Amino acid sequence: xxxxLVVGGAIAGTGAALALHKAGCDVAVYEAHPDSAEDIGAxxxxxxxxxxxxxxxxxxxxxxxxxxxLTSMRVLDDTGAEVAQVPLGEAGIPHLRYRCxxxxxxxxxxxxxxxxxxxxxRHGMRLVSVDHGQGGVTAHxxxxxxxxxxxxxxxxxxxxxxxxxxxxxxxxAYAGQQxxxxxxxxxxxxxxxxxxxxxxxxxxxxxxxxxxxxxTYWFARVAAEPLAAEDLEHATPAGLRDLLLPLLRKDTxxxxxxxxxxxxxxxxxxxxxxxxxTPWRSGRTLLIGDAAHAASPATGQGASMALEDAVVLAKSxxxxxxxxxxxxLYERVRRPRVEHNVTVSGNISRGTHTPSGxxxxxxxxxxxxxxxxxxxxxxxxxxxxxxT
Numbered sequence: 001x002x003x004x005l006v007v008g009g010a011i012a013g014t015g016a017a018l019a020l021h022k023a024g025c026d027v028a029v030y031e032a033h034p035d036s037a038e039d040i041g042a043x044x045x046x047x048x049x050x051x052x053x054x055x056x057x058x059x060x061x062x063x064x065x066x067x068x069x070l071t072s073m074r075v076l077d078d079t080g081a082e083v084a085q086v087p088l089g090e091a092g093i094p095h096l097r098y099r100c101x102x103x104x105x106x107x108x109x110x111x112x113x114x115x116x117x118x119x120x121x122r123h124g125m126r127l128v129s130v131d132h133g134q135g136g137v138t139a140h141x142x143x144x145x146x147x148x149x150x151x152x153x154x155x156x157x158x159x160x161x162x163x164x165x166x167x168x169x170x171x172x173a174y175a176g177q178q179x180x181x182x183x184x185x186x187x188x189x190x191x192x193x194x195x196x197x198x199x200x201x202x203x204x205x206x207x208x209x210x211x212x213x214x215x216t217y218w219f220a221r222v223a224a225e226p227l228a229a230e231d232l233e234h235a236t237p238a239g240l241r242d243l244l245l246p247l248l249r250k251d252t253x254x255x256x257x258x259x260x261x262x263x264x265x266x267x268x269x270x271x272x273x274x275x276x277x278t279p280w281r282s283g284r285t286l287l288i289g290d291a292a293h294a295a296s297p298a299t300g301q302g303a304s305m306a307l308e309d310a311v312v313l314a315k316s317x318x319x320x321x322x323x324x325x326x327x328x329l330y331e332r333v334r335r336p337r338v339e340h341n342v343t344v345s346g347n348i349s350r351g352t353h354t355p356s357g358x359x360x361x362x363x364x365x366x367x368x369x370x371x372x373x374x375x376x377x378x379x380x381x382x383x384x385x386x387x388t
Contacts, residue, residue: 002317003149005030005139007127008156011103011303012289014110015310016155017119018057022379023314028147029114030125030139032156042181042267043217044106045070045196045209046099048089049373050304053311056379060095062113067101068211069094071194078202078251088196100196100209100217106303127161130285137284151323152285153313155306158272160291166282175271175296176350177205178227180220180244183265187214188254199253205298206248206255218258220244221298223351226270237266271296273346276339281327288313293338298348301341309334312376315383332386333376 002025006013009031020027046054046063054060071091075084090096114121126142130152138148154162158172191197191210199206208218222244227235241259248256259266274294280287289306313330320326375381 002026002151002323003136004028005137005147005149005152007139007152007154007162008291009033009111009121009123010107010155010157011110012157012291012306012309013155014107014114015053015057015307016153016288016313017114017121018059018110018117019310019314020317021117021119022057023318025314025317027119029119029121030127030141030147031121031123032126034124043100043102044303045300046101047301047304048096048098050307051096051099052374052377053304053307055095056311056377059110059113062109063099063101063106064095066105066109067099069194070098070100070196070209073196073198076197076199076253078200078253080253100211127156130162130165132283150284154285154287154291155289156291158290158294160287162285163287163291166285166287167279170275170278172272172274172294174226175273175346176223177221177271177296178224178268179271179297180222180240180266180268182218182259182262182267184216184218184258184262185214186258186261187216188258199255201248201251201253201255203247203250204244204255206253208254208258216258220248220255220259221271221349222247227268232268232270235268237262237264240266240268271298271349273342276342280331286327293342295342295345296349297345299341299345301345305338305341308377311379312383315379319383329383329385333383
């Protein structure tokens with residue numbers, strides 16, 4: 001049985017643990033944060049492809065117990081007029097519907113599912129170094145303990161320690177937008193709870209969804225210079241409202257009123273991305289999720305791509321004749337899709353042209369016609385072997 005060390009216990013790491021355990025691997029998860037509540041403030045949407053990946057590792061119930069589903073998207077222009085409304089993803093299949101969740105709740109739910117299946121997860125384990133040997137790879141943690149396995153999987157996010165140790169010249173870069181998130185108990189009049197509304201503002205890209213309990217989850221993306229680390233650290237809700245409201249009040253949409261009604265539940269970050277071509281493998285280590293291919297949040301695919309990674313990695317190790325062949329197969333399958341998403345999402349954030357061509361299918365959620373991805377994720381099928 002292959003012994004795998006997963007560094008990082010958030011979405012990518014727990015997803016990988018569930019998939020690898022299902023594939024028959026011996027898995028242990030090491031998370032630096034002392035509990036499951038890291039980054040509890042922000043929210044995200046899991047797209048249909050992410051929900052499909054969860055279904056393939058029998059984890060749908062853990063996630064559908066939190067958050068709320070989204071079955072359609074409507075678009076407003078800068079006057080507040082509706083210009084489009086379309087179904088969202090695989091809305092007709094309940095367990096594959098888009099789901100809006102708080103990131104901390106999702107982390108906690110997936111970690112609980114990992115524990116329920118008897119997979120070891122240790123908190124407060126901060127990686128400091130990695131040693132490669134003929135017999136395996138050894139992780140050294142800051143409490144002086146070590147762990148040895150056949151393969152170490154770096155699922156430790158945007159600021160990955162594993163990536164810093166294995167590819168120190170590849171660092172996240174600013175993707176062109178400041179991103180604000182907030183919550184308010186004030187819901188727009190008659191806003192349905194299963195619809196996400198996207199507002200094409202004159203200067204701000206804004207979106208919101210209303211929970212069944214009447215709480216509005218919103219985000220705003222502003223093209224501007226990055227906020228300094230000190231400004232991010234000391235940002236206050238009042239200060240953030242003062243930054244956003246003058247921009248939003250240029251338009252006659254619900255956005256300004258929602259932000260004005262938001263009290264303390266307001267936060268900001270700089271959109272960042274990793275350069276395409278970042279090395280994923282070094283000796284007996286492999287990067288997955290945001291550690292390998294972080295994209296700006298414009299396509300809303302980060303969490304779903306990480307869950308896809310988890311399933312494809314597990315199937316690669318299951319189906320290939322040895323570990324080296326498995327990792328080569330994994331990279332051939334995954335790199336075109338995730339790097340296309342990085343490019344498309346970054347172009348949206350920077351307001352530049354989105355490329356088209358043979359890889360254009362890679363950025364979006366699955367739909368009934370995306371049979372190649374469906375087959376890649378379907379547990380009962382052998383993983384395809386793309387041409388080299």
